[in-house]
Amino acid sequence: LGISAGLQVLPFEQTYLEPAAEIFGRAYAAQRTLTPSLPPRYDDPSEVLPLIRGLTMKYPAVVALSRGKLVGYLSGMLLPSFRGSERGVYCPEWGHAACGESPGSVYDLMYSEISRAWVGEGCLNQALTVLTGDRPALDAWFWLGFGMIVVDAVRGLEAVEPASWTPDAGITVRLASPAEGSHLLSIKREHTRYYREGPIFLPKREPHDAAEVERELASPRLRLWVAEEDGQVIGIIKGALEAEEGCQVVRDPLTASITGAYVRPAWRRRGAGSLLLQAMLDWARDSGCARVSVDFESANLLGRSFWLKRFSPVCYSLFRHVDDRVLRPDR
Ligand SMILES: CC(C)(COP(=O)(O)OP(=O)(O)OC[C@H]1O[C@@H](n2cnc3c(N)ncnc32)[C@H](O)[C@@H]1OP(=O)(O)O)[C@@H](O)C(=O)NCCC(=O)NCCS
Numbered sequence: 001l002g003i004s005a006g007l008q009v010l011p012f013e014q015t016y017l018e019p020a021a022e023i024f025g026r027a028y029a030a031q032r033t034l035t036p037s038l039p040p041r042y043d044d045p046s047e048v049l050p051l052i053r054g055l056t057m058k059y060p061a062v063v064a065l066s067r068g069k070l071v072g073y074l075s076g077m078l079l080p081s082f083r084g085s086e087r088g089v090y091c092p093e094w095g096h097a098a099c100g101e102s103p104g105s106v107y108d109l110m111y112s113e114i115s116r117a118w119v120g121e122g123c124l125n126q127a128l129t130v131l132t133g134d135r136p137a138l139d140a141w142f143w144l145g146f147g148m149i150v151v152d153a154v155r156g157l158e159a160v161e162p163a164s165w166t167p168d169a170g171i172t173v174r175l176a177s178p179a180e181g182s183h184l185l186s187i188k189r190e191h192t193r194y195y196r197e198g199p200i201f202l203p204k205r206e207p208h209d210a211a212e213v214e215r216e217l218a219s220p221r222l223r224l225w226v227a228e229e230d231g232q233v234i235g236i237i238k239g240a241l242e243a244e245e246g247c248q249v250v251r252d253p254l255t256a257s258i259t260g261a262y263v264r265p266a267w268r269r270r271g272a273g274s275l276l277l278q279a280m281l282d283w284a285r286d287s288g289c290a291r292v293s294v295d296f297e298s299a300n301l302l303g304r305s306f307w308l309k310r311f312s313p314v315c316y317s318l319f320r321h322v323d324d325r326v327l328r329p330d331r
Contacts, residue, residue: 012061167271181210
C-alpha cells in the first residue's frame with residue numbers, strides 16, 4: 001500500500017497476528033504500571049489474539065513494517081450507524097498499536113491507508129479507543145483530527161478517601177427491589193434526559209414503562225441502589241457484574257462496573273453520590289471483585305469531575321467526523 005520514511009504499510013495477514021498481539025500486550029503492560037488496578041490478564045498476548053483475529057478477518061486491516069519487522073497494526077469494525085445516523089467505524093483499544101522509533105509516523109501512515117477504505121465504505125463517523133498512558137498514540141490521533149468523547153476509568157476497592165464534610169444526615173441508601181419499576185421510572189427517565197441536554201448531547205433512549213425498568217432490575221448480574229430523603233427518591237446508582245459496556249481491558253470476572261449514576265439537581269453536592277458509590281463498592285467487595293470500572297462522556301462536566309477524583313482513567317475514546325460532502329461527486 002504505502003511507503004514512507006522506511007515504513008511500509010501492507011494489508012493485514014494472519015501471519016502478523018502473534019507480533020500484533022505482542023505489541024498490544026507490551027503497551028498494556030506499560031499501562032498497568034500506571035494503573036495497577038487493571039486486570040493482569042491482558043498482559044498475555046493470547047488474550048487479545050483471538051479478538052484481533054476476528055476483527056482483521058472481517059474488516060479492513062493494515063500493518064506497518066520497518067525493515068521487515070511489524071511496528072504497527074490498525075483495524076476497526078464498520079457499523080451501519082454510529083454516533084449519529086451516518087455509517088461509522090469503531091476501533092477498540094486492542095484494534096491498533098504502534099511501536100519502534102516513531103510510533104506517530106506509523107499511525108499517520110496506517111491511517112492514511114485505511115481511512116480511504118473506511119470513507120470509501122461511507123464510514124464518516126470514526127472513533128477509536130486509546131490507552132491513556134500511550135502518549136505517542138494520543139498525539140498522533142489528535143493531530144489526525146480526533147477529539148475526546150468518552151473516558152473509561154477504574155479503581156480498586158479501597159475505601160473512598162474520608163471527606164472533610166459529612167453527608168446530609170437525612171439521606172439514606174438502600175438496594176432497590178426488582179418490583180419497584182413504577183417507583184423508579186421517573187428518576188430513570190430524568191437520568192436519560194440529562195444526557196440529551198448540552199453540553200453532552202447524547203440521545204439515550206428513555207425506558208418506555210415500569211415493566212421495562214423491572215425487567216432490567218430482574219437481571220441477576222445487576223444491582224441498583226436508591227438514595228432517599230423524606231421518603232423521596234433523590235438518586236440512583238447501578239452496578240453490574242461482567243458488564244459488556246465500556247472498554248475491553250477493564251472486562252474481567254473480578255470487575256464490577258458502574259453502569260449509571262444520577263442525583264437529582266436539587267440534592268447534588270450533599271453527599272448522596274458518595275453514599276451511593278460506597279454502597280456499590282461494598283457490594284463489589286462482597287461479590288469477591290477486585291476492582292470497579294466506570295465510563296463517562298468527557299463532556300459530562302458533573303460526571304467527569306466526580307469520577308476523576310475517585311477513579312483513574314485507563315482509556316480515552318476519540319472521535320472524528322469526516323465531512324459528508326466528500327462522498328458526493330464534484331459538480
Ligand atoms: C455525579 C453525581 C452523581 C454526583 O452526585 P452528588 O450527590 O452531587 O455527589 P456528592 O454530593 O457525594 O459529591 C459531589 C461533590 O460535592 C461535595 N460535597 C458533597 N457533600 C458535601 C458537603 N456536605 N459539604 C461540602 N461538599 C460536599 C463532594 O466533595 C463532591 O465534590 P468533589 O467531587 O470535588 O469531591 C451528580 O453530579 C449527578 O447526578 N450528575 C449528573 C449525572 C451524572 O453525571 N452521572 C454520572 C454518569 S457517568
